[in-house]
Ligand SMILES: CC(C)[C@H](C(=O)O)[C@@H](O)C(=O)O
């Protein structure tokens with residue numbers, strides 16, 4: 001069999017550390033489950049800027065387009081704060097999302113039983129939580145034109161004389177394709193989709209609501225669909241997140257709501273994500289997997305980072321890119337067992353004590369549990 | 371002395387019920403504290419649409435411009451769901467905000483001691499919470515042009531053939547004026563401002579950050595200022611809301627983040643808001659006061675609504691429009707006493723039992739406590 005091609009982009013901050021643990025896990029699957037991976041490594045974010053003067057070199061972009069899946073660590077750090085907008089570490093990530101056309105960003109918010117007490121929410125509100133936020137990732141205000149900061153000197157009422165502009169723009173086609181992903185995902189879960197926008201104040205939100213409804217009525221009438229204003233969505237996520245199954249929303253609302261949802265679980269260091277695009281010739285979707293957490297520059301290089309989010313992102317790759325659902329479950333179970341045994345990186349040390357371990361030890365424990 | 375002029379717009383759903391209780395409170399202050407109010411009543415939202423075919427008649431708009439303060443109940447309801455965007459109940463509220471130029475929307479998120487257990491968050495995370503979200507209310511994507519839904523039939527890649535557009539647009543002057551309000555408010559509180567945007571992906575966010583920083587450096591260097599990406603802001607509000615004092619943010623982020631913050635307190639029925647504009651000739655700011663909660667059509671007319679948010683909105687009017695800070699405190703204390711006595715509308719009935727009361731009884735109790 002041809003090996004799976006995997007492009008690894010560790011990025012900045014704790015990215016390289018957590019990625020090193022993922023590589024161990026990949027090696028285990030190669031050694032024990034007859035899988036073969038053809039692994040390439042490259043730079044993204046600040047690390048790419050330091051070497052190439054750009055947060056994503058064209059060559060790296062081309063390699064990502066060729067790969068069966070891209071695994072990304074994290075990008076950004078204070079070192080790059082004063083860089084021009086166009087070469088900030090984030091632009092590397094945004095270029096990958098846009099040029100690979102990764103429109104469907106899956107962000108599961110799951111509360112791990114062993115960690116339910118870490119949440120700032122009451123145990124009964126979050127224990128067993130398992131919702132999936134599907135965020136549109138290639139359009140909206142992140143990419144809409146016109147955009148920029150301009151002089152507005154002829155306007156005497158505008159103290160400061162500048163104006164900043166961004167454009168929220170969605171086509172019906174962009175909305176329909178992510179809606180389809182939402183309904184497909186819901187069918188394999190709780191069969192419920194809640195779509196969020198601000199149709200009461202934004203026309204783009206009206207279009208969003210109408211197109212999601214259209215896909216539902218014409219193609220997925222058997223899935224339960226509801227609509228909610230995004231501000232109410234933020235409230236309901238705090239009040240009673242278990243009312244949701246799949247939430248589908250746009251790029252900007254998805255950014256904010258998925259972060260709120262992630263924090264409900266109390267363990268950001270645990271949460272993976274998948275960004276999927278259209279199917280390639282080999283039948284696999286274009287795909288990028290990354291932890292939800294950031295580059296955490298404050299703890300980088302100290303062995304304190306939790307590699308689980310990145311390892312679970314690889315589990316998502318097994319499931320969504322390589323059709324290895326059993327292997328994905330095997331890996332997820334191994335993580336659960338290690339947690340149940342009380343093994344804890346610093347971010348997971350809490351009221352229940354536990355065995356403190358480093359990034360490397362956590363990786364080793366998970367491999368051992370496999 | 372000339373009376374204070376007050377325009378009351380009860381609006382839809384539970385609006386009229388809760389407003390009736392506010393009127394009792396106003397009467398008490400007239401009878402016992404030597405204040406005189408010249409009160410007008412008018413329609414807004416669905417109620418105005420039913421009568422005039424528009425959610426805010428021009429005449430009502432003119433009366434609002436003349437009033438020292440406007441008190442609004444709530445707008446909207448399922449009856450109006452299928453109305454055209456341009457005449458939906460919300461447009462009445464948005465027109466008031468825009469034409470009165472009410473740029474500073476104060477949304478305190480306070481957790482009442484007697485109600486701390488109502489939050490879905492752990493008591494220790496929210497007890498004593500007292501933060502203030504200052505939302506810009508007259509600009510941004512709510513009002514930016516171009517906007518609308520258009521045909522996009524010449525684009526064969528766009529299944530559905532439509533496109534929805536909204537524009538996020540901020541001038542430096544708009545940002546500076548709300549920043550000044552934030553620093554002024556912070557000086558009378560914890561002296562700390564956190565500004566939130568998405569400067570990592572939006573140029574309008576970069577402008578926002580730069581202008582807030584400019585106002586700080588040039589006019590309020592003594593106030594502590596920090597910046598946070600709005601997605602992280604959503605996380606931090608869930609994780610540890612007490613780290614904040616004043617949060618200043620744009621219209622759309624403010625809509626979502628203030629709702630999340632409101633829900634942290636566990637008692638939406640308690641939260642007031644003030645929307646302030648420039649000073650009028652009499653030295654008072656243009657002002658509109660309204661509860662954070664919506665029109666709650668499901669319980670309208672049943673005596674179940676909690677009038678406290680609307681009553682506390684009047685307390686904000688006493689403070690910010692009429693310079694009656696002592697009277698505001700007197701009213702707030704009365705509300706606290708009634709709550710401490712266990713008096714509870716249905717939304718406040720929880721684990722601790724309490725004395726169930728109707729909307730009207732809650733109003734009576736508060737007047738009695740005064
Ligand atoms: C790093 C940043 C550009 C990014 C975003 O805003 O999408 C991040 O917050 C995320 O959610 O993946």
Ligand SMILES: CC(C)[C@H](C(=O)O)[C@@H](O)C(=O)O
Nearest residue numbers: 200201231446460463464625
């Ligand atoms: C009713 C609606 C137009 C409004 C808004 O989006 O601003 C509401 O959600 C609010 O926060 O006051």
